[in-house]
Amino acid sequence: MEWLDADGKTRHLTQARQFILAANAVQTARLLLNSTAKWAPDGIGNSSGLVGAGLSVKLSGYVSGVRAVSKGAPPGGPHSTVAFSDYYLHPDIPGQLGGIMYQANPVVDDDGRTVRVHVLAGDQPVERNRVRLAHQRDTWGIPKAVLDYRIHPRDGDRLRFLAQQATNLLHAAKVSRIRFEPTEFHRGSRHLHGTCRSGPDPKESVTTPDGRLHDVENVHVVDASLFPFAGGVNPVLTIQANALRIARNLSARPAAARPADPNCVD
Ligand SMILES: Cc1cc2nc3c(=O)[nH]c(=O)nc-3n(C[C@H](O)[C@H](O)[C@H](O)COP(=O)(O)OP(=O)(O)OC[C@H]3O[C@@H](n4cnc5c(N)ncnc54)[C@H](O)[C@@H]3O)c2cc1C
Structure with missing residues (x-):
């Protein structure tokens, strides 16, 4: 994985067995849409075209x-x-x-x-309510997000x-x-959910019910972007419970070998 330091100048390469996204429903979707590869030209995890879709704000x-x-x-x-x-x-x-x-x-x-x-x-x-990439770029040259x-x-x-x-x-x-x-x-709302909705069907959702990207073995989402429905109460306790559930599942799994195939981010 290549990432940019907060100073906006230094690029780093980091290898890891697992990557966890928890940047919130707007920024997680933006990060995935901006993270393209030969095998993921529309963004990592986006073979369904649903990354960013289903934005809900209460x-x-x-x-x-x-x-x-x-x-x-x-x-x-x-x-x-x-x-x-x-x-x-x-x-x-x-x-x-x-x-x-x-x-x-x-x-x-x-x-x-x-x-x-x-x-x-x-x-x-x-x-159609969604996060998508803007033509405009931020100060680091990365496409901004637009919310429809x-x-x-x-x-x-x-x-x-x-x-x-x-x-x-x-x-x-x-x-x-x-x-x-x-x-x-x-x-604009303080409650943002739904841009990487979870579900069993890879054509209808971005992540599995356990928060793993359907397309990739070693990237999990743990923030409110997982929510297929926003629910009618304040979300933080549900976000935390879900993140804990996913973390427990992950830690109970045997450590994966270093990913070397197109189904893993390296
Ligand atoms: C003023 C206000 C009051 C609220 N009151 C309540 C309340 O009383 N009860 C309640 O349940 N909810 C409340 N909420 C909503 C709640 O705060 C959010 O729903 C919740 O924090 C969302 O959690 P999250 O993990 O999805 O994202 P966030 O909490 O937004 O966490 C995302 C983190 O990722 C970081 N990040 C983003 N992009 C990147 C990047 N590219 N690289 C590295 N880091 C990145 C951000 O800086 C942030 O720290 C309130 C929200 C606001 C704004």
């Missing part, structure tokens, strides 16, 4: 309002103290898959207290459904001046 929005408080009332509690999973799986939600709602950012105003509920759900995995993302119509319906439940909740809590605040999640 759908989200805020519903907020104001609740009157008596003079001298103590300030609001700490951030995010209440969460509901009542609408995680629900027959009335389009597709029946919802997400969580949680209280976020209480702010004390002059005439009352702002109560804000964050609704969060997994977005529909769509092949359009909201699926079903996600718009699901967001409206969850926002309505949050609105009902705030009404019941005697909150007034209720309004929806978009998060513009489709323009």
Whole structure:
């Protein structure tokens, strides 16, 4: 493997029996797409053409309002103290898959207290939502990533459904001046998943269920790019559990001989 030092000048060659990618759903896909070889002209692990595809970012929005408080009332509690999973799986939600709602950012105003509920759900995995390489290059001369993302119509319906439940909740809590605040999640999100989706079929996925590239024996992906579906909760614990699972599987395997065939990265 050839890699560039952070100073951007020094190139190194490193040989290893196993390579682990954990650069996040955008950068892992970018790294694979930029890593071409004679036997992988479209990027390592990309014989299916799916590296970068299925980018998912979670759908989200805020519903907020104001609740009157008596003079001298103590300030609001700490951030995010209440969460509901009542609408995680629900027959009335389009597709029946919802997400969580949680209280976020209480702010004390002059005439009352702002109560804000964050609704969060997994977005529909769509092949055309993807990471691809840009014509533009970064300061090291490496092609940058471009993110293509359009909201699926079903996600718009699901967001409206969850926002309505949050609105009902705030009404019941005697909150007034209720309004929806978009998060513009489709323009960029803190939750990135799905660009090297795992699965049993090499034509439909980039990695095996154990995170190994279908095309290559000794490269594993352990970050959120593995997720075929983003899920409707914050992802870090699942990412960590998955990485641990893959690491345990790897360490239980007998050490492979130094790879010398086209199915291995050297
Ligand atoms: C402000 C904020 C708040 C969040 N809050 C929560 C939360 O409360 N709960 C929750 O579950 N999730 C939260 N998230 C989301 C969570 O942080 C991410 O989903 C998670 O960190 C993704 O893990 P990852 O391993 O896929 O990638 P990352 O954590 O992004 O790790 C990738 C690493 O690879 C490095 N890297 C990238 N490219 C290269 C390269 N070419 N060479 C070498 N290294 C490289 C990066 O520097 C980084 O260290 C939050 C995110 C943000 C931004």
